[in-house]
Amino acid sequence: MNLSTLLFILLSVVAVGSAIMMLLSKKPVNSILWLIVVFFSISGHYVLLNAQFLAVVNIIVYAGAIMVLFLFVVMLMNLNAETEPAKNYRLHLIGIISGGSLLLVLLSAVMTTNLQQPVMLKIGDAGLINKLGKTLFENYVLPFEISSVLFLSAMIGAVIIGKRD
Amino acid sequence: MGITSYIILSLTLFTIGIIGVLVRRNAIIVFMCVELMLNAVNLLLVAFSKMHSASTAAKASLTFASDAQIFVFFIMIVAAAEVSVGLAIIVMMYRNTHSIDVNFLNRLKN
Known part of the structure; x- marks a missing residue:
């Protein structure tokens, strides 16, 4: 296992973990901060793919401008208090099951397709x-x-x- | 690193976004999940562009492999415009109803 694979696994775990944490956090401010972590790890993926321009633009536009806009709106409305309405656990279960089955179908379709092309990491000037x-x-x-x-x-x-x- | 790993990662992020849109009722978090889905698509487009840049057609043309990354650039532009209008709509909705519950907006149903 070389360094690129290790970096890919590390960045993927950070991205998926922070995305799940974004869903699980109660306060909207915490969700926004976790989403910023996701954007930074996706920028790391861009750097690993040698797409430096998109990495910088992703940080400036998403983590810089858009998330600051979200934070402004959350603080403007004073939403830091517990504003999530009463939960409906049956709907939660239905949403998670339907999303998970979508993931299952798509993953099985990808796995049965024979894709062998490698992705050029750290080389090439396309980015x-x-x-x-x-x-x-x-x-x-x-x-x-x-x-x-x-x-x-x-x-x-x-x-x-x-x-x- | 094969293209399959990137497809799996993007699919996972996209599905997390879909589950967020289905499960959460806070309008701002639903909106953030849409942003997450856009980013998953962006990541997959860049990975496909780097997969494509090894082909012979890309070596023959000067600007062939960069097309997908220009596409990602335009997706970011549209996302920025969308966020500004969407957050204005959420602020107006909060001002009128004093709630950001998306289930509150079901008046068009009947």
């Missing part, structure tokens, strides 16, 4: 910013510019929805 920039500004200029319109409309929409009237 470096040089090649990504060339791809983005040669082939995908129009979607890139349209996404700025999307951001503008999202900003205006958020302001209009959040306006007190």
